[in-house]
Amino acid sequence: MTRAWSFLLVLLPAAALAPAAPALKDRQPKDAPIFGEWFRVGHTEAGMPVPTDREVHHQVFTSDGQWEYSYGARPDGTKGKTFVTDTRQSPATIDITLGAGGKAHYRGIYKVEGDTLTLCLVTGDRERPKSFESSAERPTTIWVFKRVKSKE
Numbered sequence: 001m002t003r004a005w006s007f008l009l010v011l012l013p014a015a016a017l018a019p020a021a022p023a024l025k026d027r028q029p030k031d032a033p034i035f036g037e038w039f040r041v042g043h044t045e046a047g048m049p050v051p052t053d054r055e056v057h058h059q060v061f062t063s064d065g066q067w068e069y070s071y072g073a074r075p076d077g078t079k080g081k082t083f084v085t086d087t088r089q090s091p092a093t094i095d096i097t098l099g100a101g102g103k104a105h106y107r108g109i110y111k112v113e114g115d116t117l118t119l120c121l122v123t124g125d126r127e128r129p130k131s132f133e134s135s136a137e138r139p140t141t142i143w144v145f146k147r148v149k150s151k152e
Helices: 003-016
Strands: 036-045 058-059 067-071 083-086 093-097 107-113 114-124 141-147
Touching: 058 141, 093 114
Parallel strands: none
Antiparallel strands: 036 058, 036 141, 058 067, 083 093, 093 107, 107 114, 114 141
C-alpha cells in the first residue's frame, strides 16, 4: 500500500506541472491535399448545370491560407481572400473569406479524390451543406476542379 501511495505522490505533481498539449486550432496541415492550383471542370447551381466552357476558371489554395481565383486571363485583384479548413469534420469543411478580417462569404464542405477537388458551398448565413447535393430545395453551388499539373 505504501508503494502505491509513493507512486501516486510522484505522479500527481508531475501531471500538474506537465505542459498542456497544443490546441488543434485552425492551423492548416503543411501538406493538405487541397493546396495547389485547380481548374474548373464542373459547376452546378441550385441543381442546374452551369456551362464551364465559356472561360477557364482557376482557383489556388496556398499553404498559408490564401485563396486566389481567376476567370480566363482576368485574375481577381481583390487582396486578403483567405480560407480555413477543418479536416476533423466529415466531410471536411471550408470557409472562404473575401476580405481581411471579414466574415466567411462561402461556407461549405469539400473532398479531394486523387486529382479532383469538389466544393459544395453556400453563401451568407445559410446552413452549411452536409452532403454534396444541389437542388432547388437545397440551393448550393457545387464546383468540381481538376488539379493543374506542374510543368516539371
